[in-house]
Amino acid sequence: MIWSARRPAQIAILSQSQQPSAPKSPMSRYGRARKVHANTVEGRRAVLEAFRADRPVERLLIANGIEMGPQMREIITLAEAADIQIEHLDRRDLDRQSQTKKNQGVVAVLPDNRYVSVEDIILDADSKSQPPLIAVLDGIVDPHNLGAIARTMDAAGGHGIIIPERRAPGVSPGAIRASAGALMHLAVARVVNIPRTIDYLNQLGVQTLALAVDADTDYTDVDLKPPTAIVVGSEEKGVSRLAREKCAAAISIPMRGQLASLNASVSAAIAIYEAVKQRAND
Missing domain, CATH: 3.30.1330.30 (Ribosomal protein L30/S12)
Structure with missing residues (x-):
């Protein structure tokens, strides 16, 4: 086995039935569809x-x-x-x-069982004798970004994605389409609080790295062979302050042109495939 992790108490993940209900409003055709089929x-x-x-x-x-x-x-x-x-x-x-x-x-x-726990993702990697490779999405609101990151993570042989429960796209039909079906193969954990989840990953021995345009460390200068979670923020605000403070380090992708940043899914793909390259050469 390449690595082992301690198993503290599992993070609580609210089911849809436990989430506070939103105020009632006139439903669109797609809202009515969700009443017919949950998933x-x-x-x-x-x-x-x-x-x-x-x-x-x-x-x-x-x-x-x-x-x-x-x-x-x-x-x-x-x-x-x-x-x-x-x-x-x-x-x-x-x-x-x-x-x-x-x-x-x-x-x-399908039955409404789209999500797993964070610990499930870790244990799945452990069962394959592989160091986990995870993407944590912080502030990503576009389902197409979720789908694109899932497609990259699946292609790279990664182990899962962690998304917040609120103010974020879930594993919806639109996100599944954007992923070209990759979300059907990839584990997704939905958590209450991203900073606390990053802290949890740190306790498990997973290094947590925030992608940030102002970070001093180049993404190629970090050892990505150990268990790694790459934290990806929104294109407008980046990784949130609280989430970044919990991360073990912040890494950047060099920008040589006139634009200040890359699309979130492109940034994630670059970092994920750097991990693939390093692990292939290990």
Whole structure:
């Protein structure tokens, strides 16, 4: 085993049923869809990746008359092999049950078990005898950034992403589409407080590194072979002050041009693949 971690009490993660309810307001079509299905995966690539990842699909909804390409044929074959109920609906009926505007005529309904604990991510890496590689998202509000970071983390063989419970995108159909289905393969922990979670990771022996444009240490000068969590902030504000104070160090990506910063998902990808490069050469 490459590393070992002590196991303090697991961080409490509120379930959706425990979260305070928001004031009632008129629901959009997509709000009504969430009332019908708590968790959906939508679009051909995302649904296909859900099946390939052996996610527990409860039902498959398909619009009547859609074009059957290779992806749809594979989706139906996998659904039939798993004895999953397939429902063929009018397009309007399917859209009423969809949470996105781009379902491409296919929606998979899953049980609402999208999240794991932080400790689950650590123990999964430990079971593979690998030092954890984790991204912690602090202040990321665009589901496309979440999806892009998830896609990079999955491609890099990383172990998971940690996101805050509030004021952040969750594992939604839109984020899954943006990840090209990578979120179906990647563990995601949803936590109450990012600074406390960073402190928890420090206790576990995971080095926590904040990406910051004003940091003195170049990202290539840090040893990323040990267990590592890369903390990524928003493009406007960066990593929050409290989160940065909890991190073991801050690292920067050199900027040679006129712009002051990179897109959050691009910054994360650069740091994640530096870890991949270092670990490959170990």
